[in-house]
Amino acid sequence: MQTSFEHFAVASMMGQSDTPPRANGSLCFHQPWERQAFGLAVALARDGHFEWEDFRQLLIAEIAAWEASHSRNDPGWDYYECWLNALERVTRAHVVAADPLAGASAP
Structure with a gap:
């Protein structure tokens, strides 16, 4: 079940050059990491990181x-x-840049 933000995110891409792959009307993932990367991008955007x-x-x-x-x-x-x-680029630009401790090595 999709949240309202997930529905918005997917709907905003429909018919555009960045439309996710679909099979029988459903999002299509061939590997688990694809679903995880998709979910991570949606969650980070939903939570206001970018x-x-x-x-x-x-x-x-x-x-x-x-x-x-x-x-x-x-x-x-x-x-x-x-x-x-794209997720790596937006994360570097917004999430890492917003955290002054990002990239700092652990003691």
Whole structure:
């Protein structure tokens, strides 16, 4: 069951260049890490660590960069690799930057 934010997040992507893969109308994940990365991005945005639209724009840029450097029928295409790259970028930009102790080594 989706929360209202999860529904908003997925609905905001429908019909756009960053639409998640679907099968029979449901989100499609081939590996557990894909579902986990999806959920992590939604949860971090829902909890206010970054704006969902910031993440989406980075995801769109990741997809465009992949498409610019590969042929359309390249079997190496992986939507969730782009998703993970966008999540790493938005996390570095917003979450890590907001925490002055982030990146500090433990004693």
